[in-house]
Amino acid sequence: MFDLDKWQEITAALKKNKLRTILTGLGVMFGILILVTLLGIGRGFQNNIQSSLGNFATNSTVFWVERTTKAYKGLPRNRFYQFTNDDLLALKKNIPELEHIAPDINGWSGGATHNTFRKEKKGNFRIKGTSPEMNMVNPVEVVSGRFINENDLKEFRKVITIGPRVKELMFEEDEDPIGQYLKVNGIFFKIIGEIKPLSNNMGNRDDIIQLPYTTLQQLYNYGDKFYVFLATAKVGESVAELEDKIFEILARRHSIHPEDRQAIGNFNIAKIFNKIFGLFNSIGFLFWVIGFGVLITGVIGVSNIMHVVVKERTKELGIKRAIGAKPALVVGQIINESVFLTTFAGFWGLVLGVVIVELIGKATEGSPNPQILNPYVDINVAFIALGVLVFFGVLAGLLPAQRAIRIKPVDALRYE
């Protein structure tokens, strides 16, 4: 494969006009550099948005109570109702597509004053009822201790998990909060876990105190009622269909008119996620288009130069053909040069692009609110880019090469 003469020809042709070769190479280099950098940054954007979404189940939907808008079964319109814990059981039992379902119940916040006390420390935090299933829908990271479990729910235990802000305000830096007690709205709770929110969705913030939702219902005299719940569909199931089924069952259980969709508030989170992902896919696509465009400009530059090179070397190619070089060999030679120039320049563009993306990553690493997170160049993208370069290199050389052999050897020899 390695043919010294071939390489000698290639380098001789390219060295003839070094500045021109370098400038042409730069065109391709910048093309691939811009493509790679854009794709790396696009990846960074996507990583950033994905990290802010955390592990929030993207196939989820949220339901809340509204007033009825239609009279039904002798009941008036504008009627108020509430979800019950039995609704949860009924939904779980009757809808096989349903994966997780979790009520979202808020406790009292202290309003303008404080709702949480410990020794001489006090604070005002969000109180939320939760369940192990909630942790599947909108997960948190357990820093130490454990999360609320089924037994906590069943036995109405007075246990809580606290967010980082709670720990910061209610404890000294070197104190371990696990096993300690907090007085929340006048009642003492034992801290069983320290958590860290993974996303900013659904008000999952740092200043949170979570307790078993059953405990919350009992202590706040909510009975078995609640207003909001989240549900997720099993993998591969349609969220919209799940919503229809949930509505149907809830409507039956609460004597709501089967067409009164307004009576139950519903929001398809999956749809929003899909929109966001769609947006990022479009941005990614746009980046491809721009990068590719610049790359093609560079390749056209190469083709242009190959045209000039072939023209300049018409006589030389004529001599070679006179002494026995076959047309295929001449074409191969020109394509070799073109591919060599594009891939060589493209390779350095790729290397430089990777370095730039790395530098962007390093620069944004420390920042508290980065727009770009962990940008990187996909190895597949790099290979695709190189493949594309070789392909375009062939293309860029093909047209000039065809021109070179269209001339009769006698005319090529006479060419000055």
Add this chain to the structure above:
Amino acid sequence: MIRLQNIHKSYITGTNKLHVLKGIDLHIKEGELVSIMGSSGSGKSTLLNILGLLDNHDEGVYVLNNEEIKSMSETKAAKLRNNLLGFVFQSFNLISFKNAMENVALPLYYQKVSRKKRNSLAIEYLDKMGLKEWAHHMPNELSGGQKQRVAIARAMITQPKIILADEPTGALDSATSIEVMDLLREINQSGITVIIVTHENDIAHMTDRIINLKDGVIESIVENNKINHTESVKIPLQE
């Protein structure tokens, strides 16, 4: 070796049609040393290009080495040129970025001869031309006569049957011209057919047979006395 019958060739430039060769009949036997003479525009270079498969004829029959040449692919023509023919040009036509040895070895590259073998052969041929010490010099470091001898070595390396020389002495002084002509005669004596295109009388008279071309037709053929170059017999063309 070469037989031409009623060869016509014209060039079309824009709306003008230039009839360059108007029916050439010629027979060149193996081992002959022939010159094609004529003033510029007589069609001698066109004839040589057709003989050398660098150009194709419009009409007539051309038989080269018992094979009729007509509308062949450029690939086939390249192969024939490489195996059968050797070219020597007025302007030497050496590849400027290759040294003398590489230039000489180039035709063998197209025959896929290994680098080592073709380079040693090239040195051998350069040695025959008395240029062994110049093997690694670039063309621009050589004199005109040296360049032409490199070109002759390049034409010879494939052991062709025919050497076609287009004004081989046109760019050389008279002393060097005679050297080059002696070289071509030597080659001819080894059995290779040599065809030289020239417009110089004394060069033509160093060959065995002179074909005088005028306005695209053969005006006369002169058989030279092989022993004494100055005595020659003019043979009129048969009507």
